[in-house]
Amino acid sequence: MIRVGINGYGTIGKRIADAIVAQPDMSLTGVAKLTPDYVAMRAQERSYPLYYVDDSSREEFQTLGIDVAGPVDDLVAKSDVIIDATPAGVGEQNRTLYERHDTPALYQGGEDATVAATTFNSRANYDDAAGLDAVRVASCNTTGLTRLLTPLQEQFGIERARATLVRRGGDPNQPSRGPINDALPDPITVPSHHAKQVTDIMDVPIETLAMKVPVTLMHLHSVSITLEEAPTMDAVRDLLTEDPRLFAIPGEVGLDGAGALKELAKDADRPRADVWENCIWDDSLTLDGRELSLFQAIHQEAIVVPENIDAVRAILDTDSRAASRTRTNEQLGIDDPLLPVDSLQADEPSIPAE
Ligand code: NAD
Numbered sequence: 177m178i179r180v181g182i183n184g185y186g187t188i189g190k191r192i193a194d195a196i197v198a199q200p201d202m203s204l205t206g207v208a209k210l211t212p213d214y215v216a217m218r219a220q221e222r223s224y225p226l227y228y229v230d231d232s233s234r235e236e237f238q239t240l241g242i243d244v245a246g247p248v249d250d251l252v253a254k255s256d257v258i259i260d261a262t263p264a265g266v267g268e269q270n271r272t273l274y275e276r277h278d279t280p281a282l283y284q285g286g287e288d289a290t291v292a293a294t295t296f297n298s299r300a301n302y303d304d305a306a307g308l309d310a311v312r313v314a315s316c317n318t319t320g321l322t323r324l325l326t327p328l329q330e331q332f333g334i335e336r337a338r339a340t341l342v343r344r345g346g347d348p349n350q351p352s353r354g355p356i357n358d359a360l361p362d363p364i365t366v367p368s369h370h371a372k373q374v375t376d377i378m379d380v381p382i383e384t385l386a387m388k389v390p391v392t393l394m395h396l397h398s399v400s401i402t403l404e405e406a407p408t409m410d411a412v413r414d415l416l417t418e419d420p421r422l423f424a425i426p427g428e429v430g431l432d433g434a435g436a437l438k439e440l441a442k443d444a445d446r447p448r449a450d451v452w453e454n455c456i457w458d459d460s461l462t463l464d465g466r467e468l469s470l471f472q473a474i475h476q477e478a479i480v481v482p483e484n485i486d487a488v489r490a491i492l493d494t495d496s497r498a499a500s501r502t503r504t505n506e507q508l509g510i511d512d513p514l515l516p517v518d519s520l521q522a523d524e525p526s527i528p529a530e
Contacts, residue, residue: 177201180488181255181279183208183229183248183270185219187347188284189261191481193224194447198507199485201494205255208248210262212236227251252277257488260284267291271310280308282487285315285373285480295376297322298486298504299419302497305490313480313487317341317386317395318373320454320474323422324399325380327415328468333404335466337382341370342396345388347477355390362388394434394451395474403466412468416456420510421482421501423453429515431455434473441475444514450478452510482508 180196182189185207196204206225209216212233217240219226225245228234237244245251252258252273257280260267264286271291274281283291292310294301300322305311314322321339328334343362346353363369368386375382416422425431431440441449452475460471482504489500505511 177203178488178492178494179203179205179254179256181205181208181227181251181258183251183258183260183273184262184266185209185215186261186263187349187477188480188484189259190215190219191448191450191478192259192261192484193219194222195481195485195504195508196488197222199503200507201503202485202488206245206251208251209237212240212242216240216242225251249273249277252279255279257282257492259484259488275309280491281310282484282491283310283312285313285318287312289373289376295373296483296487296490297326297377298483298490298497298501299323299421300326300378302486302490302500305487306493308491311487311491313483314373314377315370316474316476316479317343317370317397318377319479319483320395320397320472321370321374321382321384321399322377323419323454324416324456324472325374325382325401326378327419328401328403328412329378329380331411331415332407334380335402335404337380337399337401339370339382339384339400340398341368341384341386342398343386343388344391344393344395344476346392348392350392355388357390359390360388362386391434393438393475394455395476396434397472397474399470399472401468403468406466407463407468409461409463412461412463413458420505420513421453423451423455423514425455425457425459426515427457427459431457437473438475440514444512446509446514448477450481451475451514452478452482452508453514454479482510 208227210229259282267283267287292312295312368384371384455473462469485504486500489495
């Protein structure tokens with residue numbers, strides 16, 4: 177049993193905690209929480225041992241009726257691996273804590289690349305993590321791009337990829353983030369940092385442009401790829417449907433945006449309406465010789481969760497890439513498709529016409 181601790185129990189940390197509990201080969205040693213609040217109360221409700229980060233908050237936790245198991249140091253000491261899900265830049269400050277206990281650490285995509293020897297995506301470079309002290313799990317946008325580009329590169333070769341990332345301004349629980357009435361190039365310079373993060377994982381010529389818009393639900397990517405070989409559309413579709421972490425949105429079912437996709441996730445009883453898959457619109461797939469274009473939506477709060485689970489097994493070298501990904505998919509329910517149709521299998525309508 178792999179003992180996993182989580183430091184930073186916010187949007188990403190709480191999702192990873194639930195995912196760890198669902199794995200038969202892992203146990204959750206506990207979660208470290210900075211702020212005594214409603215999120216901590218729910219952690220207690222789930223019987224997750226709760227560790228404090230700041231000694232002065234101990235009493236406040238107790239005022240809310242939350243039992244604390246001890247300081248974060250104790251959590252790190254009793255874990256085989258620690259997942260740092262603190263805000264961007266804080267993970268780096270925690271590095272000495274993990275090193276002091278000789279506990280391997282997984283950091284998140286908000287950290288600089290220098291925090292770890294490798295940036296991780298389980299589809300692209302699982303084996304690179306084995307035996308390392310630290311790994312950075314790629315950010316949501318990078319995960320979405322890497323998952324898509326890796327099979328295409330393996331199968332057809334990529335001469336050049338270009339992606340425009342229309343990014344959500346903040347998560348639903350972040351009212352202070354914006355913009356509230358604007359569309360911002362962010363960063364204004366090209367390429368955005370996402371291209372660099374993709375090339376930290378895979379060797380691919382890519383340019384990214386990024387903006388931020390006043391939505392909270394999902395990111396939207398417009399992607400154009402010049403392949404080295406001209407494939408058939410069937411070959412592209414076959415490839416993209418092989419991976420359960422890529423969801424092909426059928427054209428006929430009214431899934432016209434992020435709102436509908438989140439509604440579908442609610443209807444499918446996904447926890448927190450999470451969408452772990454890249455959502456690729458089948459109708460957007462366009463092939464002109466070697467030029468492939470498409471739209472995909474990425475649920476920023478959820479997409480990195482399966483990757484963190486795989487990264488635990490990868491860094492400790494307990495399972496092969498295929499075994500880990502299969503296990504993660506089964507336990508989270510990614511194998512249970514959001515819709516019981518597979519529109520990319522054929523050109524004819526995949527659900528009966530009305
Ligand atoms: P968040 O703010 O929702 O959660 C971070 C949690 O860490 C909060 O509960 C905060 O109180 C706590 N915290 C702050 N300082 C701490 C400390 N010193 N020790 C322990 N806990 C501390 O942030 P998030 O959205 O979950 O992001 C976490 C990381 O994941 C970041 O690197 C971010 O870039 C990355 N990430 C976020 C998203 C997303 O869309 N939210 C997607 C992919 C990756």
